[in-house]
Amino acid sequence: MIAINNLTFEIGARALYDEANWHIKPGEKIGLIGANGTGKTTLLKIIVGDYKPTSGTVSMAKDLTMGYLNQDLLSYSSDKNIVHVAMEAFERQNQLHDEIESLLKKLETDYSEELLNKLSDKQHEFELLDGYNIEYKAHEILAGLGFSDDDCKRKLSTFSGGWRMRVMLAKILLQAPDILLLDEPTNHLDLPSIQWLEDYLKAFTGAIIIVSHDRWFLDKVINRTVESRKGKLTVYAGNYSFYLEEKALREEIQRGEFKNQQSKIKQEERLIERFRAKASKAKMAQSRIKMLDRMERIDDVDDDNPTVNFAFRFSKQSGRHVVTLEDIVKKYPAIDILNGGEAVIEKGDKIALIGANGKGKSTLLRIIANADKDFTGTMTTGHNVSTTFFAQHQLESLHLENQILQELQAFAPKHTDTELRTILGSFxxxxxxxFKKIKVLSGGEKSRVALAKALTADANFLILDEPTNHLDMQSVNILIQALEQYEGTFIVVSHDRYFLDNVANKIWFIEDQKIKIYPGTYAEFDEWNAKRKLEPKAAAPAPQPKKEEKKPEPVKQPQVENKHQQLKKLNQDLAKMEQQITDLEKEVKQLEAQLADEKIYNDNAKLKQTNAAYSAKQAELKQVQDKWEALAEQILELES
Structure with missing residues (x-):
């Protein structure tokens, strides 16, 4: 599909890629990963032809169609409504539509057979291209990305940059190209839209290359991972979690080979040193020196995962109740956010506040932070609570003439320069x-400085609004470590589900204008919420018979005699089911092993067949596991 051979790309004296190779096959769903600055976005631009390589080739089929979502599209604007902008994806259909309209206009005065035939041909082609459904498709994808029917009537120019980016994504998805290149597609999406996009991309039949720091999203969508590192591209035949396991294994092997080689080198150097001065052994010593010079050296493994080695401290402990919300009513002219919202944040709570955009997450954070007082009800801050509020708008409070280190020194004088530089290194x-001045930093860099400041505050309660924006995976991991060791209380809004699952012990969400609470991790909440959505609505109560028609209920016969037999049969069924689960798990592992073998990706038919078999076995396994759980519960009830 696309072949990258011996690619070298230089920026000044620095080689971003040095003879890198990568072959992209049809239908592959690839996550392109790597630390900031390793050239992921640059590589996408090389593939689409925006940049020319210094040397090497990027070859592809002439008729290959590509859809490229990049952050430059944020600046695109139009006075057309967003449905029309999204429908620009259907170039030929739109052209035919205009031609048909023009022909119909002419037919008002010209009834010639030539014109009728021409109209018939155009209408036939329009129908073959499914032209009558393009507006429906545009509405469907825009709805999946979070746009309401009223939004669809608005001009693109009236939306913020993040929402315009969603329209651009909709347009690219509607093009249905052979390959999608998506640079941080989840950056401007809320959780429901991210989950919709996951399902869409999983069903997409073309190839996909995704650059993203959202590892949960990558795990759901991709089947191959490509790491950009030290100018090379390394392929891993699995999703992001597979990549982590496989990379750890490869590094363990490399570390062992490095140690063995170093031991051998030291041994040879000792022999050379011992025999160098002896005339009879000089030739042998010279031979060994040449052998060492020719030896291909194995590099030691670099540690790409720095850890937090400083302590977040605060001078006073808060009381048991950090924040109490009672009968909170918050409204905007066009929307009601909360009506009787009530909740308590207790000392030690690690809360993730989740939900779709526009549901009031940031508004609730501002109420809790006492930054929004335009509401009814009471918000009470507890005893000895000291608060730090991190939000994107707080970038404006940075002192532009300060150097980065000076900014933190002024804000957190109790921390040493070493601690502050360690924190800044993490970000x-x-x-x-x-020593750079704040005024020369990009928006993303300013965001990281503001977050570093928040984490050095003498605060026992943190309020964090989208702290993972502009962070790569390494920095997200650092933030996770920081919050895991933080002994205070916090509430955080983020669309990074991996981050939320690792830091939160309680989930808040706004539903029916109330604050709802789930006591558990994000993964547990996600599973519970998925089951909740699938539950059928309670059926209406059956009509009661008239009193005179009511018959006495039959007397239940004692079950003592057959209860033992029933339990025996159920336990036998359970044992059979357990064996069935064991067999299915073995089959799933065998199929996983086949999919992990790179050779299978050379045979597209076999790959599809194995993928289909894998999905079917997984579904069958889940079905049997669900039956086992139901049967186990039935046995427990009978035994109680």
Whole structure:
């Protein structure tokens, strides 16, 4: 499909890629990963032809169609409504539509057979291209990305940059190209839209390359991972979790080979040193020196996962109740956010506040932070609570003339320079970067400085609004470590589900204008919520018979005699089911092993067949496991 051979791309004296190779096959769903600055976005631009490589080739089929979502599209604007902008994807259909309209206009005065035939041909082609359904398709995809019917009537220019990016994504998806290149597609999406996009991409039949820091999203969508590192591209035959396991295994092997080689080198050097001065052994010593010079050296494994080695401290402990919300009513002219909202944040709570955009997450955070007082009801802050509120708008409070390190020194004087530089290093400010002035930083870099400030505050209660924006995976992991060791209380809004699952012990969501609480991790909430959505609505109560028609209920016969037999039969069924689960798990593992073998990707038919078999076996396994759970519960009830 696309072949990248010996690709070298240089920026000044730095080689971003150095003879890198990568072959992209039809139908592959690939996650392109790597630390910031390793050239992921640059590589996408090389593939689409925006950049030319210094040397090497990027070859592809002439008729290959590509859809490319990139952050530059944020600046695109139009006075057309968003449905019409999305429908620009259907170039030929739109052209035919205009031609048909023009022919119909002419037919008002010209009834010639030539014109009728021409109209018939155009209408036939329009129908073959499914032209009559393109507006429905546009509405469907826009709805999946979070747009309401009223939104669809609005001009693109009236939306913020993030929402315009969603329209651009809809347009690219509607094009249905042979390959999608998506650069951070989840950046401007809320959780429901991310989940919709996951399902769409899983069903997409073409190839996909995704650059994303959202590892949960990658795990759901991709079947191959390509790491950009040190100018090379390394392929892993699985999703992001598979990549982590496989990379750890490869590094363990490399580390062992490095140690063995170093041991051998030291041994040879000792022999050379011992025999160098002896005339009879000089030739042998010279031979060994040449052998060492020719030896291909194995590199030691670099540690790409820095850890937090400083402590977040605060001078006073809060009381048991950090924040109490009672009968909160919050409304905007066009929408009611809360009506009688009530909740309590207790000391030690690690809360994730989730939900779709527009449901009031940021508004609720501002109420809790006492930054929004335009509501009714009471918000009470508890004893000894000291608060730090991180939000994107707080970038404006940074002192533009300060150097980055100076900004943190002024804000957190109790921390040493070493601690502050360690924190800044965690957020990608290393070496002399810490002496850059705030005014020269990009929006993303300013966001990271503001987040570093928030984490050095003398606060026992953190309020964090989208702290993972602009962070790569390494920085997200650092933030997770920081919040795991933080002994205070926090509430956080984020669309990064991996982050939420690792830091939260309680989930809040706004539903029916109330604050609802789930006591558990995000993964547990996600599973519970999925089951809740699938549950059928309670059936209406059956009509009661008239009193005179009511018959006495039959007397239940004692079950003592057959209860033992029933339990025996159920336990036998359970044992058979357990064996069935064991067999199915073995079959699933065998299919996983086949899919992990790179050779299978050379045979597209076999790949599809194995993928289909894998999906079917997984579904069958889940079905049997569900039956086992139901049967086990039945046995427990009988035994109680």
């Amino acid at each position: 990608l400010f290393t070496g002399d970067d810490v």
